Structure formats: structure tokens, C-alpha cells
Amino acid sequence: xxxxxxxxxGVLAMAAACLSATAQAPVNSATEPLPGDRRSxxxxxxxxxxxxxxAAARAHWGVIVTRLDGAPIYALNExxxxxxxxxxxxxxxxxxxxxLGPDRTFExxxxxxxxxxxxxxxxxxxxxxxxxxxxxxxVLPYVSPANRPRDGGPAPDPLRYLAQLADQVxxxxxxxxDGDVVGDDTYFAWEPYTPGWAVDDLVWGYGAPVSAxxxxxxxxxxxxxxxxxxxxxxTVRLTPAIPYYTLDVGTWTGTAKYGxxxxxxxxSGSKVLQIGGTIAVDAGADVEEVAIQxxxxxxxxxxxxxxxxxxxxxxxxxxxxxRPSWEGDFPTQSRETMDPxxxxxxxxxxxxxxxxxxxxxxxxxxxxxxxxxxxxxxGVTNKVSQNLHAEILLRHLGKSMACFGTTAQGERVVRGFLxxxxxxxxxxxxLYDGSGVSGYDLVTPRAVAKLLxxxxxxxxxxxxxxWFAEWKASLPVGGVDGTLEDRFTRPPLKGHVFAKTGTxxxxxxxxxxxxxxxxxxxxxxxxxxxxxxxxNADRDTMDKIVAAIAAAE
Numbered sequence: 345x346x347x348x349x350x351x352x353x354g355v356l357a358m359a360a361a362c363l364s365a366t367a368q369a370p371v372n373s374a375t376e377p378l379p380g381d382r383r384s385x386x387x388x389x390x391x392x393x394x395x396x397x398x399a400a401a402r403a404h405w406g407v408i409v410t411r412l413d414g415a416p417i418y419a420l421n422e423x424x425x426x427x428x429x430x431x432x433x434x435x436x437x438x439x440x441x442x443x444l445g446p447d448r449t450f451e452x453x454x455x456x457x458x459x460x461x462x463x464x465x466x467x468x469x470x471x472x473x474x475x476x477x478x479x480x481x482x483v484l485p486y487v488s489p490a491n492r493p494r495d496g497g498p499a500p501d502p503l504r505y506l507a508q509l510a511d512q513v514x515x516x517x518x519x520x521x522d523g524d525v526v527g528d529d530t531y532f533a534w535e536p537y538t539p540g541w542a543v544d545d546l547v548w549g550y551g552a553p554v555s556a557x558x559x560x561x562x563x564x565x566x567x568x569x570x571x572x573x574x575x576x577x578x579t580v581r582l583t584p585a586i587p588y589y590t591l592d593v594g595t596w597t598g599t600a601k602y603g604x605x606x607x608x609x610x611x612s613g614s615k616v617l618q619i620g621g622t623i624a625v626d627a628g629a630d631v632e633e634v635a636i637q638x639x640x641x642x643x644x645x646x647x648x649x650x651x652x653x654x655x656x657x658x659x660x661x662x663x664x665x666x667r668p669s670w671e672g673d674f675p676t677q678s679r680e681t682m683d684p685x686x687x688x689x690x691x692x693x694x695x696x697x698x699x700x701x702x703x704x705x706x707x708x709x710x711x712x713x714x715x716x717x718x719x720x721x722x723g724v725t726n727k728v729s730q731n732l733h734a735e736i737l738l739r740h741l742g743k744s745m746a747c748f749g750t751t752a753q754g755e756r757v758v759r760g761f762l763x764x765x766x767x768x769x770x771x772x773x774x775l776y777d778g779s780g781v782s783g784y785d786l787v788t789p790r791a792v793a794k795l796l797x798x799x800x801x802x803x804x805x806x807x808x809x810x811w812f813a814e815w816k817a818s819l820p821v822g823g824v825d826g827t828l829e830d831r832f833t834r835p836p837l838k839g840h841v842f843a844k845t846g847t848x849x850x851x852x853x854x855x856x857x858x859x860x861x862x863x864x865x866x867x868x869x870x871x872x873x874x875x876x877x878x879x880n881a882d883r884d885t886m887d888k889i890v891a892a893i894a895a896a897e
Contacts, residue, residue: 387418387896394888395420399881403851404873408789409893412865413806414797418893422793423772425786426871429846430729431853432780434792435773437722437818438799439761440737441811443687444744446719450474452557454509454647454711455703456518457526463519467706468660470526471509471647473557473640475740475749476715477733479505480560485720486727486818488825502560503584503646505713510650512711518651524660525651527644531556532739532749534666536638539674539751540782547610549633551781554735556749557640560584561732564636568606568619569629570597578606578623586646588636589617598622606630613637640664669750674776677752682760686745719814726818726844727826731779738778754778762791766798780846792855792869800857800867819844819856831887837894843868850874852883858894868893 387409395405406421451474458467478484481502501507536553537546545551549563565583578595582588595606602624609618615637623630636642644662652658671677703709715721718737725733735751742753755775762768772791776782799812809815820826822841823833832841843856855869870889875882 387892390892390896391418391420391889394885394892397885399879400872400875400885403875403882406789406869406871407889408793408869410793410797410867412797412801412867414794414801414867417866419790422790423788425774425788426853426873427783427846427848427851428780428785428787428792428853428871429848429851430731430780431792431844431846431855432775432785432787433726433729433734433778434795434844434855435758435762435775436734436738436741436778437726438766438795438815439741439758440718441722441815442765442809443757443761444718444737444740446717446722446811446814448718448740450476450715450740452476452479452505452509452713452715453709454513456708456710457704458523458706460518460708463517464522465518465520466522468523468526469513469518469521469651469658469710470528470665471506471557471640471643472528472531473555473643474531474715475556475736475743476713477558477561477721477730477736478716479558479643479713482561482724484716484724486723486825488821489829490824503650506559506643506647507650509711509713510647510654510656513651514654514656516710518656518710521651521656521658521660525644525648525658525662527557527640527642527647527662527664529555529557529640530665530667532667532743533669533671535669535751538735538777538782540776540784542783543612545781546612547608547635549635550731552635552732553637553639554732554739555639556736556739557643558732558736559636559639559643559646561730562636562639562642563633564588566608566617566619566632566634567629568595568604568623568632570623570625570627572625573597574599574625580619584646586642586649588642588645589615589634592616592618594618594620596622598624600624600626603627604630606632608632608634610634610637638664640666671748671750671752674752677750678755678776679759680756682746682756682764684760684764686757687761687764719811719818722815723818727820729827729845731781734779735777751777762795766795767803768794780848783848787871789855789869789871793867796855796857796867796869800865816842816857832890837891840894841890846871850877852886854886854890858890860894866893 406424406426408419408422409417453472455470456465457470481500552562567581569579574597576597580593604623604627606621641664648658648662738754739749741757743749745757746753763770768791772788774786776784799809819842820828822828823838827845840859843854846853851873853871858866870886872882
């Protein structure tokens with residue numbers, strides 16, 4: 345859980361290490377500041393002391409601090425490779441903002457495939473996904489907790505957009521479907537998971553499979569509640585209440601004050617959800633987000649049920665249509681060179697709308713839903729570190745720039761953007777996914793700092809990128825919102841740290857922008873690997889390093 349940083353007494357307000365205009369250019373290597381730069385020497389000593397503390401010394405640390413134009417201030421192991429975890433989303437979202445544009449939207453359609461006469465469809469009704477990540481009850485655009493109404497009322501129905509599509513279909517006069525309701529996610533290849541995802545992550549919502557037809561962020565809320573009597577089987581409720589999973593419940597109501605010890609498991613490819621463990625008679629409900637095995641199939645089941653509730657008779661079943669992935673070796677495919685013209689605007693494959701073929705003679709669009717703008721989606725993706733959204737953006741990049749909505753082609757585009765546009769060394773990063781869930785992802789601190797500098801300070805013009813303001817606004821703000829809501833909660837850091845977090849089992853990461861009292865801004869990237877499991881000492885040290893950067897002079 346997030347912790348509040350305890351700033352040491354006497355920490356000075358933001359000053360020269362955060363880019364004093366008159367400071368000499370300090371460090372460009374791991375440990376030695378340039379002679380005469382007392383501010384750099386002080387910062388070097390503070391960071392060295394922090395990472396040498398017993399709680400932090402066993403871990404592997406990388407730190408870099410620069411000006412907006414990339415001029416170095418401090419560096420420690422800046423060229424070493426680390427696991428970025430969720431702040432790999434910085435690369436994905438920056439590429440999406442630059443190459444697809446913040447105004448890009450995506451369409452979901454309901455298509456009648458067959459003969460439609462007098463309200464009767466002799467054929468299938470297809471729900472065709474177009475890569476909209478927000479067919480859910482999530483409220484957009486993202487609103488900081490302090491600005492949310494105290495009594496916001498009930499949360500929106502997670503199936504509300506399917507209901508709206510169903511209403512459009514009914515308004516067109518459809519009364520009977522002689523065939524099936526089909527969930528069609530062929531806009532992307534069916535690659536639900538990427539290389540390096542751990543099998544024990546896949547049962548949970550944060551490890552949900554990726555699909556061009558995603559519903560409720562491809563997860564179901566499972567609520568386990570104790571009964572009033574000890575020894576009885578606990579009750580289980582699914583939201584939405586679609587009968588997708590078969591429940592095998594073995595969770596017992598335990599003795600008072602024993603707490604919640606609920607386990608959930610699902611074998612790969614299975615639709616049997618096993619729920620075990622115990623939950624104390626006096627404990628509150630245990631609420632978990634569980635991944636949906638096949639989101640397009642689930643969406644078809646949900647739409648079928650909604651239509652039937654509106655009086656439409658469906659004689660067939662709910663089923664799914666996937667596009668198999670054709671790609672083989674991921675490293676080879678993702679590292680194929682793309683012409684630099686794709687990244688400077690001089691070349692285009694014109695494939696942004698390729699995917700499902702155009703409508704045939706017996707196909708009719710009965711309903712459509714247009715997504716929110718990509719910029720709004722990036723806002724929530726970075727603020728709450730939403731893995732599925734980042735993975736969908738990655739596949740959109742592959743679809744639009746390389747004509748194939750696959751993980752490898754998406755990474756190929758991201759790699760080209762980072763090397764050709766942002767000027768990052770090709771050996772400073774290895775990415776296998778868009779979210780940072782993959783254990784194969786590796787990044788150097790200087791690669792992240794280079795991206796942050798490129799976004800804020802175009803090397804050619806010195807001006808920020810056109811998409812920079814909206815992208816920076818998507819980053820969590822210390823003490824205010826997102827994954828930094830409960831960190832940096834005191835002045836002078838509260839409201840002045842704009843950074844993306846990254847967390848995995850034995851590591852943490854934090855990279856972004858740091859406001860200064862001087863009116864200038866520093867770029868920083870801190871990565872730590874190989875700390876002891878279930879230990880937050882590295883994160884506490886990381887926050888103290890940020891405070892040291894802000895207070896150094």
C-alpha cells in the first residue's frame with residue numbers, strides 16, 4: 345500500500361538541484377561530480393548515504409536527474425538495465441499520443457449478417473470490437489479524488505454501453521435472431537497474453553487478457569461475504585451477474601477476529617472459478633477483481649442476455665470469432681526496422697482502419713458506439729496504471745502503423761518511435777508488452793529520462809511536443825491523485841511531483857517531473873531491483889531521494 349513520506353526537519357524548499365539556471369553542469373557518470381559544484385556534491389553524498397542504509401543496500405539502484413533539455417545533474421548506474429514494471433506505460437502512451445494523436449477514437453458496431461426482413465434476422469448478429477478499452481462503468485475523464493462529489497450515487501452499470509447498443513438494435517425493429525450472437529474481436533489478432541506474463545497473474549483483473557472487444561475492462565468483481573453463522577459456506581456474488589463462470593465455492597465462515605483468508609484460482613483455459621479459504625464471521629466482504637477468460641465471448645453472452653430482456657428472441661447461442669496470430673519469434677518481429685519516414689510524417693501505410701473486411705451484401709450495421717478520445721484514455725491509463733488499456737494502445741499502434749494489431753508489431757512501432765523520434769539508444773531498452781507486466785521488460789534510467797526530455801523539449805525547436813501538456817497531465821501527482829495520492833503528501837513536494845510509478849515483486853520505479861521553487865523543472869528517474877520481497881524500504885528510500893533532489897543546493 346502507498347505510504348506517506350516523512351520529510352526530515354529542515355528540508356529546504358525546492359532549489360538549485362532542480363535546475364538552478366546558474367548551476368554548473370554537474371555529473372555525467374555514476375559517482376563523481378565536477379569539481380567546484382557544491383550542490384552536486386551535496387546531492388551525491390545524500391543519495392549515496394540513502395542507498396547505503398542497511399534496508400536499501402542489498403538492492404540494485406539506478407538514478408538519473410537532468411534538466412528539461414537533458415543536461416545532466418546527477419547519475420548513478422544510469423546505463424544499467426532494470427525492470428521498469430508499470431512505468432513501461434510511459435513509452436506506450438507517449439508513442440500513442442505522438443503517432444495516433446490524442447483525438448483518435450475507436451468504434452464498436454453491431455452488425456446483422458444475413459437476411460433481415462420484418463424484424464427477423466436469418467443469420468447471425470455480430471458485436472464487432474474496434475479496440476475500445478472503455479466499454480465499462482468507468483467514469484471519464486479521470487477526476488482527482490479531491491474533486492469528486494462526496495455522494496456520487498451508485499456506480500454506473502458496467503454493461504451500460506452494451507445496453508445502449510441493444511437499445512439501438514431494438515429501435516431498428518429487430519425482434520428475432522435465427523442464428524447466434526457473435527463476439528467478433530478480429531480487429532486485433534487473438535493474443536490474450538504477452539511473453540513474460542506470470543501464470544499466477546492471469547487470474548486477476550490486472551492480468552486480464554487483451555481483446556479488441558473488451559468489456560468491463562475484461563474483469564468481473566467477485567464479492568465473498570461471510571454468513572451470520574460460523575461454519576457455513578460463504579456467499580459469493582458476481583458483478584456483472586452474467587453466468588459465465590461455474591463457481592466451485594469452498595470458502596467457510598470462520599471464527600471471529602480471524603480476518604479474511606480467501607483464495608481464488610482458475611486453471612488456464614478453464615471457466616471454473618475455484619474460491620476457497622475462510623472469512624471470519626465478523627469480517628467485512630472480500631472483494632476481488634477476477635479476469636474474464638475470453639472477453640469477446642463474455643461480451644456476446646452479455647449482449648444476448650440484454651437483447652432477450654428487451655424481448656428479442658435469439659434462437660442460437662453466444663459464441664466468439666477470433667483472428668489467430670500469424671507471428672512467430674517475438675524478438676525478431678518486434679525488432680524489425682521501420683523506415684524513419686513513418687515517424688516523421690513522410691510515409692504512411694494507410695492501414696489505420698484495416699481489420700474486419702468492409703460490409704458484405706448481406707450485412708447491415710444496426711448500432712454503433714464511438715469511444716472517448718485517446719487522450720482521455722491515456723489519462724486514466726497512467727493515473728491508475730491500467731494494464732489492459734496500455735496493452736490495447738500497443739495493439740492500436742501495430743494496427744495503425746504496421747497494419748497488424750499484434751503485440752510484436754506494436755512493439756516494433758514503439759521501438760521505432762523511441763529510437764527514430766526520441767533519440768533513445770536501441771540497447772537502452774527491451775520491451776515485450778505495453779504495460780510493464782512482462783518480466784522480460786528491461787529499461788535504463790537514462791532511456792526514461794531521454795523520453796521525458798524529448799516530450800518536454802523538442803531537440804530541434806526547444807518547444808514541448810504538441811501532445812506534451814495532455815500527456816504530462818496524465819501522470820499521477822504526488823499527494824493528489826492516481827498511484828501517488830498517498831505519497832509526497834506534505835509540502836514542499838505535495839502537488840509538485842508528476843511521475844509514473846512502477847511496482848513488481850522485488851522492485852520499484854518512479855520517473856517524471858519535479859517542480860522547483862525557482863520556477864524550473866527537473867527530470868528524474870529512479871529504479872530499484874532485487875530488494876527483499878514484501879519490503880517497502882526501497883520505496884521509502886526512493887521518496888527520500890526525491891526529497892533530496894528537491895532540497896539540494
